[in-house]
Amino acid sequence: MTTPRSESAAPANTPRTRAKARHILDNYYIGPARDEAVLEIWGYTPRFTYAPGDTVALHVSTTAAAWDLEIGRDGADYHQVLRETGLRGTYQPTPADCSVKGCDWAVSYEFTIPDDWQEGGYLLTLTAERGGDRVEEHHLILVRRAPDLPAAPYLLVCATGTWLAYNCWGGSNHYQGITGPEGNEFAPVVSTQRPWTRGFCKLPEGAPRAVPETPHVPGGMVRYPYMEWAYAYGYSKKYASSGWASYERHFARWAEMQGYELDFATQHDLEADPDLLSRHKCAIFVGHDEYWSANMRHAVDRFTENGGRVARFAGNFLWQTRIEDEGRAQVCYKYNAAQDPLLGTDQEHLTTAAWEVAPVNWPGTKTFGANGLQGMYTGFGRCAGQGSGGYTVYRPQHWAFEGAQLGYGDQLGAMSRIFGYEVDGVDYRMEDGLPYATGSDGADPQMQILALGLATNIEPDHGVWGETIYIGDGDVVFKAEAMHGEVTPETIDRSARGNGVIVHWQRGQGEVFNAATCEWVMGLTRRDWQVERVTRNVLDRFRA
Numbered sequence: 001m002t003t004p005r006s007e008s009a010a011p012a013n014t015p016r017t018r019a020k021a022r023h024i025l026d027n028y029y030i031g032p033a034r035d036e037a038v039l040e041i042w043g044y045t046p047r048f049t050y051a052p053g054d055t056v057a058l059h060v061s062t063t064a065a066a067w068d069l070e071i072g073r074d075g076a077d078y079h080q081v082l083r084e085t086g087l088r089g090t091y092q093p094t095p096a097d098c099s100v101k102g103c104d105w106a107v108s109y110e111f112t113i114p115d116d117w118q119e120g121g122y123l124l125t126l127t128a129e130r131g132g133d134r135v136e137e138h139h140l141i142l143v144r145r146a147p148d149l150p151a152a153p154y155l156l157v158c159a160t161g162t163w164l165a166y167n168c169w170g171g172s173n174h175y176q177g178i179t180g181p182e183g184n185e186f187a188p189v190v191s192t193q194r195p196w197t198r199g200f201c202k203l204p205e206g207a208p209r210a211v212p213e214t215p216h217v218p219g220g221m222v223r224y225p226y227m228e229w230a231y232a233y234g235y236s237k238k239y240a241s242s243g244w245a246s247y248e249r250h251f252a253r254w255a256e257m258q259g260y261e262l263d264f265a266t267q268h269d270l271e272a273d274p275d276l277l278s279r280h281k282c283a284i285f286v287g288h289d290e291y292w293s294a295n296m297r298h299a300v301d302r303f304t305e306n307g308g309r310v311a312r313f314a315g316n317f318l319w320q321t322r323i324e325d326e327g328r329a330q331v332c333y334k335y336n337a338a339q340d341p342l343l344g345t346d347q348e349h350l351t352t353a354a355w356e357v358a359p360v361n362w363p364g365t366k367t368f369g370a371n372g373l374q375g376m377y378t379g380f381g382r383c384a385g386q387g388s389g390g391y392t393v394y395r396p397q398h399w400a401f402e403g404a405q406l407g408y409g410d411q412l413g414a415m416s417r418i419f420g421y422e423v424d425g426v427d428y429r430m431e432d433g434l435p436y437a438t439g440s441d442g443a444d445p446q447m448q449i450l451a452l453g454l455a456t457n458i459e460p461d462h463g464v465w466g467e468t469i470y471i472g473d474g475d476v477v478f479k480a481e482a483m484h485g486e487v488t489p490e491t492i493d494r495s496a497r498g499n500g501v502i503v504h505w506q507r508g509q510g511e512v513f514n515a516a517t518c519e520w521v522m523g524l525t526r527r528d529w530q531v532e533r534v535t536r537n538v539l540d541r542f543r544a
């Protein structure tokens with residue numbers, strides 16, 4: 001059975017934010033209309049992950065008198081597992097600071113997960129009708145394998161730190177927002193107790209990716225097709241940056257079709273249960289995992305040191321977060337780390353800044369071999385927008401490339417556009433035509449760089465008439481200040497250059513394979529057999 005599709009488009013976003021966003025690059029957010037005349041329905045659950053036997057409490061607010069609920073497993077196929085119609089609708093006021101403190105809605109519907117629900121992502125479809133109008137919104141929960149069953153060899157750890165960071169529902173996330181005295185600042189604290197923004201749980205087939213399907217054509221204005229699409233169809237401006245629908249879902253479906261046995265968890269589960277990984281042979285991270293807490297990182301490091309295998313098909317390892325309020329709040333001051341209350345205390349190593357920056361001083365390369373500050377944008381707007389979309393192969397004889405028919409200098413994944421939109425890099429030197437980690441950024445010089453591509457922190461302005469620069473120089477200024485202590489033409493220049501790398505690293509008793517790019521999953525969904533072959537080589541070896 002395929003997912004039923006709604007014919008009528010849901011309201012684009014809140015009428016107020018829509019009216020203010022006059023350009024696709026302007027900030028707008030998805031959230032409650034706070035107007036009972038507007039037909040809407042939204043819902044959330046207090047937790048991300050449940051196991052059979054757990055009770056799920058669904059908190060729903062709707063302006064309709066009744067609503068329907070469908071739950072289905074979003075695996076290789078979609079199949080419905082629960083349907084309720086005619087549930088009584090309640091309109092629940094939403095606090096202005098809901099993004100920061102949560103919605104505080106009452107429970108609307110509860111159910112217990114039956115023993116026969118297979119592990120996976122479960123899509124919740126909420127619909128409501130009134131006067132001929134119909135709205136449809138979505139929520140997602142992850143269901144873990146029942147604890148009395150043998151553990152699956154692989155654990156897919158969903159990047160909920162980044163889902164939260166980009167979730168614009170209610171006004172604020174870690175990027176933009178309605179927080180602060182002027183109501184125009186991003187929120188350094190975001191709540192899990194609110195709905196996911198539109199496009200995080202379900203997307204129509206063909207929704208544009210952050211990396212366009214073809215390289216930028218010189219001469220024309222640069223475009224951001226996904227933001228144009230989001231603006232036109234009423235989806236979150238951040239839908240292509242994060243969420244189940246854009247990233248983890250692609251991997252989960254492919255893996256299931258290939259016969260890999262996955263269990264499911266979130267980064268937040270690593271925070272709550274530090275030994276979670278030890279029950280599995282291989283931990284898998286996919287998509288965009290920019291935000292991690294120290295405890296999440298420690299869980300991965302301990303696992304690897306003790307013989308665990310880490311397969312990371314994800315990019316943009318950048319910010320330290322803190323998880324507070326028993327998992328309900330995520331803290332990340334980022335560019336405003338000077339305001340973090342832990343600064344100047346004996347806990348200041350937990351300051352929510354970039355990993356490489358004082359007083360954190362825990363380079364991302366120590367866990368994954370590459371990091372966000374050495375990488376950044378590629379295939380995105382004018383940031384290396386005329387690149388091939390693939391990785392250049394340097395060590396084709398490595399076991400990860402076996403059977404992939406790749407030679408020195410070949411492009412891996414150019415057809416499927418896997419290289420972007422954010423990648424992690426490493427400081428390297430070239431010798432005899434091969435890249436080697438210098439170790440200057442904390443990377444282990446023994447680590448092997450298998451493939452490499454270029455990235456940049458600055459979006460060049462070629463003065464093309466009609467073009468609007470999106471990334472500009474904001475990130476490069478931050479990196480110059482963070483890495484070199486001052487912003488000068490020289491430090492800007494040094495900070496502008498980055499790269500993305502595929503690395504393999506024996507670490508302790510275990511090992512790490514890091515593809516270090518957000519878009520790797522497109523190689524799987526677009527059936528790029530070389531990308532699929534590399535993925536299978538890694539997963540098959542890491543099961544042993």
Ligand SMILES: [Fe+2]
Nearest residue numbers: 288290316422
């Ligand atoms: Fe990012």
